[in-house]
Amino acid sequence: MSASWVAHLESQLPAIQVVAPMLTAPVCVLLRRSRAAWMLAMTVTLGSLLTSLLMLRHVLLHGALSYQMGGWAPPWGIELRIEVLNAFVLVIVSGISSVVLSAAPGSLPKEVPEERHYLFYAAFLLCMTGLLGMTSAGDVFNVFVFLEISSLSSYTLVALGPSRRALVAAFRYLIVGTMGGTFLLLGIGMLYMMTGTLNIVDLGIRLVEVQGDRTLLVALACVVVGTSIKLALFPLGLWLPNAYTFAPAEVSAFLAATATKVSYYVLARFLFLIFGVSLAFDRLHFDHVLLPMALVAMFVGSLVAIFQTDLKRLLAYSSLAQVGYMVLGLALANRSGLTGGIVHLFNHALMKSGLFLVLAAVVLRLGATRLQDVRGLGRQMPWTMAAFVVGGLSLIGVPLTAGFVSKWYLVQGALESGRPLVAALILGSSLLAVVYVWRVVEEIYFQPAPEGRQVAEAPLGLLVPIWLLIGGTVVFGIFGSATADVARQAADLLLQGPPVGPALGGSP
Amino acid sequence: MNPVFWQTVWGLLPYWLVIVLMMIGLHVVMTKPNLIKKIIGLNVFQTGVIMFYITLGKVDGGTAPIFGSGGDEVVYSNPVPHVLMLTAIVVGIATTSLALALVVRLHEAYGTIEEDQIRRLEGDEV
Structure with missing residues (x-):
C-alpha cells in the first residue's frame, strides 16, 4: 500500500518540480513583505532541491522518469523527461539557487529598496521555473517556452539593479535575448517541417533519415545561434558584461551559475541527442564553427578582463572566457573533452556564484566594486577576501581547485583528438587568467587601505553561503574524480547519440 | 522563362516573404536609435517566424481541422503549428509589454528614448 503510494508520488515529481515555483511566484507578489516572501521562496527552492535529489536517485536506480502532461502519450502530448544528465543539471540549478537565495536577505537591502524585495523573489522563482522547465522538458517547443519564461524574468532581475544603467543593460539584454529565442523558434520550426514531430526522443530517431x-x-x-546567445558565447554574448555589471550582485551570482549553464545543457542536447555526432559533426562539420568560436571566446574574454577596473565587470568578462572552455568541450566531441566541458559546467557554477557573492559582500560594506575601492581590504575583510582568492585560483585552474580538474580533462580531450595546438591554447589562456586574478590580489593584499576607512567583516548570512560555494570548489578540486565520474557517464550518454529504433507513434 | 527560376521564386514564395519580413525587422532593430522603433522591429521579426509556422500547417485543399460529419475523406490542415503560434504570440506580447515597461523606466531615468543620447549620457557616468 505505502510502496505504491511512494511510487505514485515519485512519478509526479517532474511536474511538481516545475509547477511549485511557478505557482508560488504570484503568492510572493501577494505577500508583499520582504521577510515573508523570502521564507516562502526559500522553502520552495529547498523543496526543488529535495525533488531533484529524489529524481536523481530514482533515475540512477530505475532509469528515465517520464511525466505525461494531462495523460497524453508522447509524441502527441507534452512530456517531461528526466534522465541521468538532466537530473544532474537540475540538482546543480536548484542547489546553487538555494545557496544564493539564502544570501539574499543579507545582500539585497543594500542594492534593492525594501519595497521591491517581493518582486525580486517572485522574478527569482519564475526564472527558476523556466530554467528547471528547460532542463526537464521532453519536447523542443516547451524548451523554447520555458526559455522565454526564464529570459523574461531575468530581464526583470537585471533591471532591479541600483543604477539607472541597469535599465539600459536590461533593455539590450531583452532585445538580444528575444532575437536568440526567435532564432531558436525558427530552428525548431524547420526541425518540425522535416520530421513532423517535436518530441526530443522522436526527433532524434527521425532526423537521421x-x-x-x-x-x-x-x-x-x-538553433546554435539561438542557444549561443543565451549561453553568452562570444561574440553573441556581448549582452552579458553590462547585464552582470549593473544587476544586483545577488542576481549576477544566480544568473552566472544557472542561466548560462542550462543553455549549455540545451545546446549539448540539440547537438548530441537530437542531431547526433555523426550528423552535426561528421556530416555537417559544425565543429569547424564551434571550435574557433570557443577559442576566440577564451582569449577575448580573458584579455578584456585584464583591463577592467570594476570587479563585477572583470568577473563578467571572465565568464565569457569560461563559457568558451565549456563550448570547447562540446566542439572536441570526444569522451575526455565532453567530460571536461560538463565538469566545468558544475565547477564554474560553483566558483562564479561564490565570487559574485563575495562582490555582494563588498558592495554591502563598501558600496562599490571598483579596483581602487577594494585596496587593502585583505586585512579588513579577511574571510571574504580569502574566498575571492580561492575562487580566483580555481578560475585559473590551479591544482587542488575545481578549475584544475576541468582543464585537465579539456587538455586531455584536445590531445586525444589530435589537436596539440588547442591544448597549448587552453594553457595559454589560463596564463591570462593569472594576470587578471593577480591584479585583484595585489590591490587586496599589497596595497595599504585608504586612511580612516573602517570596514567590518561580512555578516555570517553572507559568509556561510560564500564559503559553501568556494569550499565546494576546493572539495571538488581534491575529490575531482567524483564529479568527473558523473560527467563521464553523462558524456558517454551524449556520445551514444540519439536513440535508434522505430519512431514513436508510427509514421507522421 | 526558366522553369527552375519560377519554381524558386513562385513555388517558395511564402518562404521568401518570411525571409523578407524577418530581415526588415532585423534591420529596424539594428539601425533605429529610437527604442520604441526597436521594439516594433522586434515584433516584425517575430511575426516573420509566426508566418513561417503558419505556412507549415497548410495542406493543399485542406479545411479547418474541426472533426465533423465529413468522414474519412476530408483533408484537414495541420492544426499543430497554429496552436504553437498561439503560445508564441503570447510570449511575444509578454516580451513587448516588458520592453515597453522598460522604455517607460528609461524615459523616467534619462529623459529620452533615443539610444544615441542615452549612450552619450552613459559615457559621462563611467
Whole structure:
C-alpha cells in the first residue's frame, strides 16, 4: 500500500518540480513583505532541491522518469523527461539557487529598496521555473517556452539593479535575448517541417533519415545561434558584461551559475541527442564553427578582463572566457573533452556564484566594486577576501581547485583528438587568467587601505553561503574524480547519440 | 522563362516573404536609435517566424481541422503549428509589454528614448 503510494508520488515529481515555483511566484507578489516572501521562496527552492535529489536517485536506480502532461502519450502530448544528465543539471540549478537565495536577505537591502524585495523573489522563482522547465522538458517547443519564461524574468532581475544603467543593460539584454529565442523558434520550426514531430526522443530517431543537408544545416545554425546567445558565447554574448555589471550582485551570482549553464545543457542536447555526432559533426562539420568560436571566446574574454577596473565587470568578462572552455568541450566531441566541458559546467557554477557573492559582500560594506575601492581590504575583510582568492585560483585552474580538474580533462580531450595546438591554447589562456586574478590580489593584499576607512567583516548570512560555494570548489578540486565520474557517464550518454529504433507513434 | 527560376521564386514564395519580413525587422532593430522603433522591429521579426509556422500547417485543399460529419475523406490542415503560434504570440506580447515597461523606466531615468543620447549620457557616468 505505502510502496505504491511512494511510487505514485515519485512519478509526479517532474511536474511538481516545475509547477511549485511557478505557482508560488504570484503568492510572493501577494505577500508583499520582504521577510515573508523570502521564507516562502526559500522553502520552495529547498523543496526543488529535495525533488531533484529524489529524481536523481530514482533515475540512477530505475532509469528515465517520464511525466505525461494531462495523460497524453508522447509524441502527441507534452512530456517531461528526466534522465541521468538532466537530473544532474537540475540538482546543480536548484542547489546553487538555494545557496544564493539564502544570501539574499543579507545582500539585497543594500542594492534593492525594501519595497521591491517581493518582486525580486517572485522574478527569482519564475526564472527558476523556466530554467528547471528547460532542463526537464521532453519536447523542443516547451524548451523554447520555458526559455522565454526564464529570459523574461531575468530581464526583470537585471533591471532591479541600483543604477539607472541597469535599465539600459536590461533593455539590450531583452532585445538580444528575444532575437536568440526567435532564432531558436525558427530552428525548431524547420526541425518540425522535416520530421513532423517535436518530441526530443522522436526527433532524434527521425532526423537521421532526413535526406539533403541544406535545411538540416540551416536548422542547426538557427538553433546554435539561438542557444549561443543565451549561453553568452562570444561574440553573441556581448549582452552579458553590462547585464552582470549593473544587476544586483545577488542576481549576477544566480544568473552566472544557472542561466548560462542550462543553455549549455540545451545546446549539448540539440547537438548530441537530437542531431547526433555523426550528423552535426561528421556530416555537417559544425565543429569547424564551434571550435574557433570557443577559442576566440577564451582569449577575448580573458584579455578584456585584464583591463577592467570594476570587479563585477572583470568577473563578467571572465565568464565569457569560461563559457568558451565549456563550448570547447562540446566542439572536441570526444569522451575526455565532453567530460571536461560538463565538469566545468558544475565547477564554474560553483566558483562564479561564490565570487559574485563575495562582490555582494563588498558592495554591502563598501558600496562599490571598483579596483581602487577594494585596496587593502585583505586585512579588513579577511574571510571574504580569502574566498575571492580561492575562487580566483580555481578560475585559473590551479591544482587542488575545481578549475584544475576541468582543464585537465579539456587538455586531455584536445590531445586525444589530435589537436596539440588547442591544448597549448587552453594553457595559454589560463596564463591570462593569472594576470587578471593577480591584479585583484595585489590591490587586496599589497596595497595599504585608504586612511580612516573602517570596514567590518561580512555578516555570517553572507559568509556561510560564500564559503559553501568556494569550499565546494576546493572539495571538488581534491575529490575531482567524483564529479568527473558523473560527467563521464553523462558524456558517454551524449556520445551514444540519439536513440535508434522505430519512431514513436508510427509514421507522421 | 526558366522553369527552375519560377519554381524558386513562385513555388517558395511564402518562404521568401518570411525571409523578407524577418530581415526588415532585423534591420529596424539594428539601425533605429529610437527604442520604441526597436521594439516594433522586434515584433516584425517575430511575426516573420509566426508566418513561417503558419505556412507549415497548410495542406493543399485542406479545411479547418474541426472533426465533423465529413468522414474519412476530408483533408484537414495541420492544426499543430497554429496552436504553437498561439503560445508564441503570447510570449511575444509578454516580451513587448516588458520592453515597453522598460522604455517607460528609461524615459523616467534619462529623459529620452533615443539610444544615441542615452549612450552619450552613459559615457559621462563611467
